[in-house]
Amino acid sequence: MRRVLYGFRLVIGAGLVAVGSLLAGGPSASLTPETVVAQEQAPGRREFQLTARRYEYEPPRIEVVQDDLVKITLVSSDIPHSFTIDEYRIAKRVGAGQTVTFEFRADQSGTFRIYCNLRQDEKCRTMRGTLVVKPR
Numbered sequence: 001m002r003r004v005l006y007g008f009r010l011v012i013g014a015g016l017v018a019v020g021s022l023l024a025g026g027p028s029a030s031l032t033p034e035t036v037v038a039q040e041q042a043p044g045r046r047e048f049q050l051t052a053r054r055y056e057y058e059p060p061r062i063e064v065v066q067d068d069l070v071k072i073t074l075v076s077s078d079i080p081h082s083f084t085i086d087e088y089r090i091a092k093r094v095g096a097g098q099t100v101t102f103e104f105r106a107d108q109s110g111t112f113r114i115y116c117n118l119r120q121d122e123k124c125r126t127m128r129g130t131l132v133v134k135p136r
């Protein structure tokens with residue numbers, strides 16, 4: 001009985017290795033370029049998690065295509081910060097150690113400055129991020 005079980009496990013192991021190699025270098029890899037193009041043609045939903053920490057946004061740059069619906073999850077891992085883009089009339093504050101989520105339609109193309117408009121800490125003036133909205 002024990003020998004039978006052992007053999008069964010070997011078969012499962014070999015199966016997992018086969019699936020793994022398919023995922024790594026199989027058909028999915030060759031689909032990637034077309035998939036990216038398709039996503040850029042239709043207005044899509046884009047999601048980003050932005051962490052504000054030590055007077056920086058991580059990632060500092062967000063790129064979307066015009067008319068995308070952009071969902072931002074803003075996390076502060078130290079003091080309160082904000083995500084402000086004047087041209088989009090967005091000013092979202094996140095408390096110390098908190099998370100806020102919001103959405104906006106990226107209907108204007110261009111390059112926009114993201115900054116923190118809170119003034120309880122002078123160094124917040126140095127916070128810079130960039131939103132790039134590529135024209136459709």
Ligand SMILES: [Cu+2]
Pocket residue numbers: 080081082116117118124127
């Ligand atoms: Cu700040």
